[in-house]
Amino acid sequence: MNSKTQKVLLISGIVFPEIGGPATYVHNLQKELRRKGFTVDLISYNAFTRKLPIGIRHLALWLQLLVKGLFYDQMWAFDVFSAGVPAYFAAKILKKNFLVRIGGDSLWEAYIARTEEMILLSDFYKEKRQYTLKEKLMSWSIRQVVSGADAVVFSTQWMYDIWKQPYQICKDSVYIIENAYVPYDLRNENNNQVVEGQKIFVCPTRETFFKNKKMLIEVFEQLSKPNDDIALDTKPLSHKEHIRRIKASYAVVIPSLSEVSPNLLLDAMSVGIPYIMTKDSGYAYRFPGCGILVDPRSREDLKHAMTKILDPQIYISLKERAKHVRINRTYADVTLDFEHNFLK
Template identity: 35%
Template sequence: MKILIASGIYPPDIGGPAQYARNLYETWKAEGHEVKVAAYRWERAAPPFIKHLLFMTKVMRKGWDADMILVLDNFLAAVPAMFACALMRKPYIIRTGGDLLWEWYVERTGELILFKDFYSKKRDFSLKEKIIDSLSRKAFKRADAVIFSSDWQKKIWEKEYGLDPKKAFIVENFCGERLEPLQAGAGPENRSFVAGTRPLKWKNVELLKDAFADARTMAARRGLEDIELDCGKAVYDSFVEKIRRSYAVILASLGDISPNMIFDAIRAGTPFILTKETGIADRVRECAVFVDPQDKKDIAEKVAWMADPKNRAAQAEKVRRFAWVHTWGQIGDEIISVWERMHKRPKGRIG
């Protein structure tokens, strides 16, 4: 099968969609498919409309003979791909990421609204946000299928975007085989809580920092060693290694659909504290410590609780026993299965 992956970013860019695109590319190539990738490179330097037009031509140039076109984006790649596919008279499917409209709205206004509540009432959108909203809706409605990574987001978007349930599918995120553990019997190498994240308002970093300061005070009163918060970023492989050697991972955002960082923590055997506003709550419930991202006291108390080595060890054991695995091979097969189902093709991994 000839496959085109259209993505807003691709390595060496850092981010979930970049890793997703690269791993699908490598997986499908290894299975014998002919795979191409269309991603923004030098086009980013152009003005908004021009860069989108240039990306549209890239999709047409690389996808004119594709059997399947997969878009890993909600707007930046999805909208140009929609127009490109219309001109080529080709169908396409979208695999959603986060919610760009919500993210940009929170960043612009500073209104720290939970993702699940964002569509509950009419918002005063800027012109840019209105354009994103209008064109994104068109891209989703014209797609042959829309793939979500969680039922949580799927239900919210089916209602808000009026998506046909028959065209909406779930392919969960990657959670691979477990990484090589640290030396047997050895504890964490430090007392660092890894929160490496972009400095965006919806990531809730400022409240997390305030809560963490309170947690340090609580831990000190309990006679526990000091803890530290690590918000630094790194390239993917280095970041995973940082997680593997850390004390814990923490994510307290206002809404995270299917956070890669948590699945990386599970692979590394590192316990984690996770926002309850997430699409993977049911999947990881047996090994997670959940927090209310709007409750500073709750975050502080959970961090202070985890700061006790006995509690950390208990959570690490729960993570170790968590057996669910979802490989890139499975993800690739599930996406192709969606395509075949929508186009009633005979099933087969290589075409």
Template identity: 35%
Template sequence: MKIVIATPLYPPEVGGPAYYAFNLEQALVAQGVKVRVISYRFERKLPPGLRHILFFLRSLTVVPGSDGIIVLDTFSVGLPAGLAALIFRTPIIVRVGGDFLWEQYVARRQEATTLSSFYLAPRFFTIKEKIIFKLTKIFLHWATVIVFSTKWQADIWQQPYNISPAKIKYIENFYGHKKNTSPRPYPQDFILVWAGRDIFLKNLTLLQEAFALAQVEQPALKLQIVTNVRQAELFQVLDKASALILPSLSDISPNIVLEGLMFNLPMIVTKEMGLKDRLQDTVLYIDSLDISDIKEKILLLASRAGYEQGAKAAANFSFTHSYEAIAEEFINLFSKL
């Protein structure tokens, strides 16, 4: 079997798509699949449109002769690589890992709109955003299979993008093995870590305001903000952290939460998330729009009783989902086409 992986990022670039593409490639190769990866290079610096055209031309050189293509986004590489696959009648499996339109809209308007509410009301889109929505809808129509990591996002997308239920499949994100085997002890110095991209939807400003309120009651609390680091550096931070917080407006299948669980970190996460069915009561949930709720959950987790309960819950979470299993699931999807 010959598979092409189209991804916006690939090592040495950092980010979820880069790590996912690399590890999926390795797992597919280990199972005897011939894999070619195509990702943005010099095109990244070009304006949209021209960037897409050049990536489409590059895709035309790798898609012919392949048994299928796995596309790791719906717009930046999805559209040009999908068009190349359509021309050569190559099966397209698109893995939906985020929502580019929602991210663009929230960033532009600086508006606290959750993903679950985004498509339920009329929005004042710019011409660019209207184009993104229309072209994403067209690309999803081209796709042979649409893979979601959570049912939560699939339910949000199905109606606005007019997705046939027959096209929808689920492959969960990577859940790694534990780095630690026992619950973390209550720390002498409480260090709460936030890690991610400093963009509006990650809600960092409200977190800092809520943390300042918590510090009024417990001045010794510390907040560590981590951005733009490689995974190895992030793991060093998580190993030394006391707890993790993710107060995003919404998050679909956040890698940082799954990585935190590998280190048995007690966590506070947004209730607007696609992993609730899997995590259940493993973490503390917050209303990411409510500064008081964020503050109170920080104080709860910083207390001995709250921390020990959270540490035990994190240590008891035992689900794993390897890249080998993920590769097998993609192979099985292609074998049925």
């Protein structure tokens, strides 16, 4: 079969213009594949099915996929649980090639949100956990999807190393395709957001347990008493405004228990701003000398890192290294990886 005649159905839990990495990723991948001449369509939950209870909404999407999937050669899911589970079982029945991209770990997130245990993702599967019925179903479903998929795509080797044994993933089906990152060119813009005499730390994070926002705020409140020139900015902004904010900031902070491939780090590196970040990440050692890694379970470690980065000599050294980092990976590059690996 000529590669350009292959029809691909993309399945995602959320879609553009909704805010979220998977929505942006799938939107741009679809656009690039169409530009190259491929027939590509996208399916997701609608306003009604999204409100249904877990399991029932999976069933609703599965029924849709059984019909729509008839007209496509390949089915690609961009979330292992909400999109991957119904897509996998539909693809099996229809005998279609099935790919799943792993962007995070929904089971780990659900477990620590329920128990409020400070467990790193890299430690999560090292011992047996007491799952609820829902979590047992999630674990079983994820194992079925990744062990039975024709291709499993990870954004980092780190995440694959965590999942390969507990989910029995066949090495031959694994592909590492790094995320896209196209920095905004702000070099010719006036940086009028800088507040003279104030050191702004940026951490626009969700109210989710694994993001560890509560600890960050508590540590920051302690530090702000003797340091009245520091401020913490956690407001959500559009991406371009967010990049402008980072360029005007002192540093970014990523205090999450774990992060697979944090875009906030790439945002900071694109404009030469140092970081404080969890050591439990696929990007932990990607930009050495540009920031400080912390144990996110330790309040004292986070406080020490923030105190350390306020030291002028240390900060100048970190910023000097950060401003020489160059990153640029387009969605055309990502699409080319998908095309070469799966649409030959």
